[in-house]
Each structure stands twice: as C-alpha cells, then as structure tokens.
Amino acid sequence: ETGVTQSPTHLIKTRGQQVTLRCSSQSGHNTVSWYQQALGQGPQFIFQYYREEENGRGNFPPRFSGLQFPNYSSELNVNALELDDSALYLCASSLSSGGSGELFFGEGSRLTVL
Amino acid sequence: AQSVTQLGSHVSVSEGALVLLRCNYSSSVPPYLFWYVQYPNQGLQLLLKYTTGATLVKGINGFEAEFKKSETSFHLTKPSAHMSDAAEYFCAVSDPRLNGNKLVFGAGTILRVKS
Numbered sequence: 649e650t651g652v653t654q655s656p657t658h659l660i661k662t663r664g665q666q667v668t669l670r671c672s673s674q675s676g677h678n679t680v681s682w683y684q685q686a687l688g689q690g691p692q693f694i695f696q697y698y699r700e701e702e703n704g705r706g707n708f709p710p711r712f713s714g715l716q717f718p719n720y721s722s723e724l725n726v727n728a729l730e731l732d733d734s735a736l737y738l739c740a741s742s743l744s745s746g747g748s749g750e751l752f753f754g755e756g757s758r759l760t761v762l
Numbered sequence: 763a764q765s766v767t768q769l770g771s772h773v774s775v776s777e778g779a780l781v782l783l784r785c786n787y788s789s790s791v792p793p794y795l796f797w798y799v800q801y802p803n804q805g806l807q808l809l810l811k812y813t814t815g816a817t818l819v820k821g822i823n824g825f826e827a828e829f830k831k832s833e834t835s836f837h838l839t840k841p842s843a844h845m846s847d848a849a850e851y852f853c854a855v856s857d858p859r860l861n862g863n864k865l866v867f868g869a870g871t872i873l874r875v876k877s
Contacts, residue, residue, distance in 0.1 A: 690869050693866070704864050752808075
C-alpha cells in the first residue's frame with residue numbers, strides 16, 4: 649500500500665507567477681483535500697475533491713484552484729502568486745468525502761514566493 | 763464557526779514525565795475532535811480521534827485524550843514521555859453535519875523532551 653506522495657517537495661517562485669502542485673492519493677482513497685500551513689501556524693483547509701468535483705472550500709480566493717483526475721490524483725494551482733502564499737502545502741487523502749476526518753497526509757510541498 | 767485554541771505553543775517535559783497538551787474548542791454542534799502529530803519534515807499523522815461514544819479515547823504510541831463537553835476541552839496526555847515523542851502536535855475539530863474531512867486546526871504545540 650503506497651502512501652500519499654506530493655511533488656515537488658520544494659520550489660521557489662516570484663510574485664505574479666503561477667504554480668502547480670501535485671498529489672497522488674493513498675491506494676483505495678477517492679477523496680483528496682488540500683491544506684495550507686503557514687510558518688508557525690496550523691494547517692488551513694483550502695478545498696476538497698471527490699469524484700473529480702470540488703466538494704467543499706475554505707476561505708481562499710478563486711486564484712486557488714484544483715483538479716482531481718480519474719485515478720484520484722490531484723493538482724493544486726495557484727495563480728498570481730503573492731508573498732503571503734509562501735507556505736507548506738499539504739495534500740491529504742481519505743476513504744470518503746463525508747468521512748470522520750481520518751486523513752492521511754503527504755509530506756507537503758514547500759513554496760517560497762520572492 | 764468552529765475554532766481551536768491550544769494553550770502553550772511550546773511545552774517541555776523530562777523523559778519519563780507526564781505529557782499534557784491542552785486543547786479547547788468552540789463549536790455550535792457536537793464536534794468530531796482530533797489530535798495529529800507532525801515530525802520534522804513529515805506530514806501530519808493521526809494520533810487519535812473522538813466521534814461519538816466513549817469520551818476517553820486511546821490512540822497510538824500510548825497517547826490518550828478525554829472529551830469534556832462541559833469544559834469544551836480535548837486535552838492530550840501520555841503518562842511517560844519518551845524522547846521519540848518530540849514533535850509538533852495539532853488539535854483539530856470538524857463539523858460532522860457538513861464535511862467531517864474539513865478540519866479546523868489549532869496553531870500547534872511543540873513538545874520538547876529533555877533527557
């Protein structure tokens with residue numbers, strides 16, 4: 649059984665650029681959630697994808713968007729990057745969309761915006 | 763809206779001593795409650811969760827937590843700290859009526875274990 653894998657692990661962008669982060673869910677999991685963890689803070693929910701549709705969104709602007717593919721893997725896209733977007737982006741997979749919160753997290757993608 | 767407050771951003775204990783990490787939550791409905799642990803350069807791992815039923819919940823690595831509705835608390839304890847427990851711990855809450863996977867996390871508590 650493979651766990652949640654994310655790529656890239658680290659990346660540096662400049663303000664105004666766009667970034668795509670990728671996530672492969674744990675085997676058998678059909679739901680993917682994305683979280684942003686700024687330095688010194690707890691993770692914040694960005695959105696969740698289930699059956700290739702967005703299924704719940706946190707308080708993030710539309711320039712944060714995502715995709716889920718038929719194999720349940722997912723992408724997080726951020727347009728027009730701002731300095732405050734610098735953070736660790738965590739992907740988590742789970743067995744169902746309305747589950748009991750047992751999420752399996754990847755190690756994250758650390759984004760630095762200069 | 764739900765929220766979580768973790769008292770103490772840093773907690774230091776000696777090896778073998780009791781570990782107590784405090785968590786208070788705010789929720790208008792009976793919540794689901796969680797503790798996750800994050801080791802350096804790793805993702806979060808679920809320690810334990812409370813959904814319904816018994817209010818004392820046992821998790822991995824000897825940790826347990828008790829849901830106290832009257833105090834809106836879900837403190838994490840371990841009788842005897844081990845060096846390998848050094849990590850950052852996050853308390854989280856979710857609303858089971860909406861999306862149990864949408865977790866609201868506290869700011870975290872870094873646990874240091876002294877030899």
